[in-house]
Amino acid sequence: GQNIDQPTEMTATEGAIVQINCTYQTSGFNGLFWYQQHAGEAPTFLSYNVLDGLEEKGRFSSFLSRSKGYSYLLLKELQMKDSASYLCAVLDSNYQLIWGAGTKLIIKP
Amino acid sequence: TAGITQAPTSQILAAGRSMTLRCTQDMRHNAMYWYRQDLGLGLRLIHYSNTAGTTGKGEVPDGYSVSRANTDDFPLTLASAVPSQTSVYFCASSDLSGVREQFFGPGTRLTVL
Numbered sequence: 099g100q101n102i103d104q105p106t107e108m109t110a111t112e113g114a115i116v117q118i119n120c121t122y123q124t125s126g127f128n129g130l131f132w133y134q135q136h137a138g139e140a141p142t143f144l145s146y147n148v149l150d151g152l153e154e155k156g157r158f159s160s161f162l163s164r165s166k167g168y169s170y171l172l173l174k175e176l177q178m179k180d181s182a183s184y185l186c187a188v189l190d191s192n193y194q195l196i197w198g199a200g201t202k203l204i205i206k207p
Numbered sequence: 208t209a210g211i212t213q214a215p216t217s218q219i220l221a222a223g224r225s226m227t228l229r230c231t232q233d234m235r236h237n238a239m240y241w242y243r244q245d246l247g248l249g250l251r252l253i254h255y256s257n258t259a260g261t262t263g264k265g266e267v268p269d270g271y272s273v274s275r276a277n278t279d280d281f282p283l284t285l286a287s288a289v290p291s292q293t294s295v296y297f298c299a300s301s302d303l304s305g306v307r308e309q310f311f312g313p314g315t316r317l318t319v320l
Contacts, residue, residue, distance in 0.1 A: 102249070129306070140297060140311035141250070185249070189307060194265070197249035 100124045102198035104186050109204045110176055118171045118184050118201045126191020132160050132171045133185040135200065141185055145171070173203075181205045209233055211312035213298050219318045220288050228283040228315050230298030236310070237303045239281040241265075241273060243294040244314075250297065256281055257303060288319045 102122045110116040122130070129148040133141035147153055147162035147169060159172040171184055183200040190196055214229045232239065238257050242250040242265075252265030256275040270292060272284045281300075285292055295316050299309040 131308070140313050142311070143308045146306050146308065193307065194252060194255070195309065197251070199247060199249045
């Protein structure tokens with residue numbers, strides 16, 4: 099079966115750095131996505147990785163290792179508005195997105 | 208641009224009743240999707256459509272039907288609602304080339320009693 103694992107919840111301090119991990123086992127791989135979802139709102143796109151390595155976009159970076167079935171999302175200089183759920187999703191061989199359950203990130207002042 | 212709109216925003220429905228959730232996009236995306244999101248679970252694909260006139264089943268299609276008469280609209284119908292269909296429903300759309308990023312509507316919160 100297809101499976102994506104990420105921690106259920108993480109807590110971090112405002113101004114700090116946090117790394118959210120995601121491991122996956124899917125039928126094929128055509129890219130990995132990270133989405134942000136604030137409570138009561140729709141998911142919004144953060145990043146996309148299809149090749150190994152680090153993609154940086156402002157305070158957010160995403161890393162991929164295809165051989166290890168592993169990705170992480172790195173958030174720097176945390177702000178209170180970063181409190182949200184972060185969803186990892188993999189595009190499988192049929193180009194369907196397989197979603198993790200999401201990591202709820204709590205930012206404390 | 209509006210992107211993707213969904214209606215209604217929320218609804219309380221008696222078990223056994225039928226309902227259609229509406230979804231419209233103005234981005235001219237080929238593909239559209241319906242997901243349900245339940246607490247502690249990831250987004251689960253109900254049905255999808257890669258182009259107008261075609262539809263496919265996702266992970267949890269039972270109890271739901273869709274149609275895709277044109278590019279912009281992708282309604283989801285519950286023929287006879289059951290309490291287990293209480294959920295938040297998201298419609299999404301994407302291109303079928305490039306990154307294939309999915310854009311989401313604001314969601315419909317459905318409660319079946």
